[in-house]
Amino acid sequence: MKQRWRNRISGRSLKIIFCLALLVSSCIITWRRSPWFGLPFRDDFSSGQTSGWTAYAGNWTVIGNAVRNDSDERGAKLMTGSDHWTSYAMEADLQMLGGGDAGILIRATHVEEGVDAYDGYYAGLRTNDQSLVLGRAQHGWYEFPFSRMPGGVIPGKWYHLRLAAQGCVLSASATEIGTKNTAQIKTLDPQCLKAGSAGLRSMGAGGLWRNVRISSLPAIADTTAILPPVSHLALYPTSQGSAPLTIATSPVQNKSYRSSAESVQTIRSLRLLSISKPAHVVVRGAVILTDPSLYVQDSSGGVKVETTHPGQLRVGDEVEVEGDAYPEGLSATIRNSTARVVGGLAPIPPLSVTADQAASGAYDSMFVEVEGRLIGRMDSVGRSVLEFRNGTQTYRALTNSEVTRSEFDRLETESIVRLRGACLVRPEYTGNTVPFVLIVDSPENVKLLVGPPWWSVEHLIFLALAMLGMGFLGHLFYSRAEEWRWRAVLNERERMAHEMHDTLSQSFAGIGFQIRGIRNRLLQSSSQVDPHLLDELNTTSELVRHSHDEARRSIACLRPEVLEVNGLVSALEQSARRAVARGSVTVHALNLGEPRPLPLGVLDALFRIAQEAIANAIHHGHPKSIKICMEYERSSVVLMIEDDGKGFIHQPERSGFGLAGMQRRAESIDAILEIHSSPGNGCRIIVHLPTPHISLLRRLAYSRYGKREFSRNA
Helix, strand or coil: CHHHHHHHHHHHHHHHHHHHHHHHHHHHHHHHCCCCCCCCEEECCCCCCCCCCEEECCCEEEECCEEEECCCCEEEEEEECCCCCCCEEEEEEEEEECCCEEEEEEEEECCCCCCCCCEEEEEEEECCCCEEEEEEEECCEEECCCEECCCCCCCCCEEEEEEEEECCEEEEEEEECCCCCEEEEEEECCCCCCCCEEEEEEECCEEEEEEEEEEECCCCCCHHHCCCCHHHCCCEECCCCCCCCCCCCCHHHCCCCCCCHHHEECCHHHHHCCCCCCEEEEEEEEEEECCCCEEEECCCCEEEEEECCHHHCCCCCEEEEEEEEEEECCEEEEEEEEEEEEECCCCCCCEECCHHHHHCCCCCCEEEEEEEEEEEEEEECCEEEEEEEECCEEEEEEECCHHHHHHHHHCCCCCEEEEEEEEECCHHHHCCCCCCEEECCCHHHEEEEECCCCCCHHHHHHHHHHHHHHHHHHHHHHHHHHHHHHHHHHHHHHHHHHHHHHHHHHHHHHHHHHHHHHHHHHHHHCCCCCHHHHHHHHHHHHHHHHHHHHHHHHHHHHCCHHHHHHCHHHHHHHHHHHHCCCCCCEEEEEEEECCCCCCHHHHHHHHHHHHHHHHHHHHHHCCCEEEEEEEECCCEEEEEEEECCCCCCCCHHHCCHHHHHHHHHHHHCCCEEEEEECCCCCEEEEEEEECCCCCHHHHHHCCHHHHHHHHHHC
């Protein structure tokens, strides 16, 4: 009854725990999908990382307390937040890097790499018409009427942008920081997008963003009461994603300048200049790198440029550089220089070279493409450094970009990778330990060609450990299955023992009582009783008593409690003492060696063999003493049953049912049964059970019965 109540309580507890876990999980999922999860949001990039943001193209790096994209890619995006945000406002400070279009995104979903590859709203500053623009993208572009920016959109100046969505009402504003120049747009989108995440976006332009803040707004029930009817609104379908925007020169860049075509030199010719004194030069080329230094390349080569305002330039800008050239072996540096943008959006394709060609120095400060096998990583403050091998050459690739660093971290050792970047042979980068270094500024310039082979040392070790673990789990499952099977057998035996006790044993007791009653009434009712009848009644009573004793012994053999509670040797000793309870036979039992746990099936087989040996000794040998010995050797267990009875001549081919049953039980556990006996010298039965050393893992695999046997005999 107590066990039944425990099972009921346990079942109810499991149901309650399951319901509570389901309720908590539902609450967590509901909260994470709510429009308030994660708001308000703020990021000033003071950590120096873009954790929590996801980049879709572009070259995003953290500089100071701002995130910078100096890539000329059209439609580069950096996203954060939840797709379940609904009514909220996003604010950020923006500084344009050159001409183009840059701003912020809200309610963005289905974001992919590409110009208008997202569903969402965008507000930004545009230099070609000096305006604040607001539009909607659905893998295409629709633009609301724009607003002219007072004072124009000037690269290098900071503007505060704000974009908000309440229901279907959209509002955007831009304010030049430090002035009162402000542009605003407020409109209604009848078929508005309902929810989405937020982000930063540039369109053929670079930029700096700082002080990003996102806050929730109350929903608006009646939007028509705030704005004019929908019929007065106009959406202007444009082709923002089909052709590049024209680049307009900002007011600061309107100063005209003129350079003589004859005075422009090729960059490769700078290496031939005299090293005794600098030469004043003018070169033209495209920007291939802005961080950590400015590098410019033309069709003949590349050069390092030291200028006072490199942050105003973007990768891909076509510039004219004027300054003092200093040849440095295979390299050159232009110092005291000025760089003027003479064009834009003219990216130079990489030169595909081998590692041997790059190591020669002929491609120093040029944008190249090299393949290699990743062989290691190096720790560097603020940088991620990878080491590659191509043929006999070893080189390194490094990046300062947080987004590119994440791409580096995903590469596995022994992978074959194609890299694009600025090739530098200067000792300040190589450390005179490798012939050249590649500066990689964008995750687009990292392409995995072939993953690492699966037969690496780490994978083989992992596979071996996995196989060992699976082998142990298989052994554990098999041992547990054997234990469950034997436990079921013992439970069935116990049930049969109870049934026999309640039926057969009680019936024998009742029959014996009735026979003794009949005999006593015959003796009391008549003085003359047939002596033959009394003898038959006495014989019948003795047979019933003997059968009752046999039934009790059978019940005792079937019940497993004695083996479970007391251990093997103690169980055998108790069984033998019960068998000789009315005789003068002495029983001796002992353990030798260090006991160790045995599986339940093995214990049961040994118990049955020893029981049969003891019964045969008592019934046929008529001994004066019986000795039971269990010896634990290093690699085997030996069970011995010895008596000093009359013995017999052992003939295996003529063995009876009892000896044959003992032999079968021994074979079932891979044991060896030995019978030593001769007339007048008693009988010795020995069971040799080979067992390996019991390790900790095998101890875990054995049942509680084996552990109890171990602890009892220890």
